[in-house]
Amino acid sequence: MITGSIVALTTPFTQQGELDKRAFETLIRFHLDNGTDAIVVAGTTGESPTLTQEEQEQLIDWALSMTAKQVPIIAGTGCNCTRKTIECTKRAEKLGAYAALLVAPYYNKPTQEGLYHHYKAIHDAVDIPLILYNVPGRTASDILPDTVARLSLLPRIIGSKEATGDLNRVPPLLKKCKNTFLLFSGDDATAKDFILMGGHGVISVTANCAPRLMKAMVESAKKGAGEAATAYNRQILDLHRALFLESNPIPVKWALSEMGLIHNILRLPLLPLSSQHHSAVKHALEMAGAFPISP
Numbered sequence: 001m002i003t004g005s006i007v008a009l010t011t012p013f014t015q016q017g018e019l020d021k022r023a024f025e026t027l028i029r030f031h032l033d034n035g036t037d038a039i040v041v042a043g044t045t046g047e048s049p050t051l052t053q054e055e056q057e058q059l060i061d062w063a064l065s066m067t068a069k070q071v072p073i074i075a076g077t078g079c080n081c082t083r084k085t086i087e088c089t090k091r092a093e094k095l096g097a098y099a100a101l102l103v104a105p106y107y108n109k110p111t112q113e114g115l116y117h118h119y120k121a122i123h124d125a126v127d128i129p130l131i132l133y134n135v136p137g138r139t140a141s142d143i144l145p146d147t148v149a150r151l152s153l154l155p156r157i158i159g160s161k162e163a164t165g166d167l168n169r170v171p172p173l174l175k176k177c178k179n180t181f182l183l184f185s186g187d188d189a190t191a192k193d194f195i196l197m198g199g200h201g202v203i204s205v206t207a208n209c210a211p212r213l214m215k216a217m218v219e220s221a222k223k224g225a226g227e228a229a230t231a232y233n234r235q236i237l238d239l240h241r242a243l244f245l246e247s248n249p250i251p252v253k254w255a256l257s258e259m260g261l262i263h264n265i266l267r268l269p270l271l272p273l274s275s276q277h278h279s280a281v282k283h284a285l286e287m288a289g290a291f292p293i294s295p
Contacts, residue, residue: 202218
């Protein structure tokens, strides 16, 4: 079972805009050293819409090789085309990824029945475990709890990343989904309460910069230790907020560059973080004890 603090890893690029293997290895080592429970590679935080097929495969292959299976590697393989998602998920399965994370189809705005059949078609085409990813603020497509519950009955759909930030959804999801179904917060600001309410972990942006604190917060929350979880979370509250001052992953890539881990390079149409937000992100890093990192 995949539970705990899972990082939605950024994709580092060189100054020329190519994949930066050395920086990627630095990030992987950083998470292994700091107790991250699993790593999402080539997901939306990893700028998946701008990656080529070959680059996605390269990132998955690098991650598997660099971790030597010390932690599960989850491949971001979802897009708004069912056929392409199946093809990408099959490639991730062949490479050896532990599971695939499937963002809800964006722009198309499918019905709930359309969402069900999208995910069922992927499920029926592959043997790899699948995790739904519901982030309606980015996709304009909301996988409602009843649809998640239907999908939870399919054996290879093992969980859902819920990034609505709506804690009122947690009780019906827990009630309606099968008992073994995993629920992950996809909203760092509400992740502590999500887990205390019965969630199984978080797929986190904040964990890119503060993996040890995220791990400690999540572990405390999983044990029901609310006071300890709150104390840990208090240290990273500013970071939760600061990393979303502009569209993810713009702030987190600036933060990681300030920490000396990657170059602050994004692919168009994303641009580097506006200077007006630099001080806020830097302050949040300092509050979390995440700034700077020695080379």
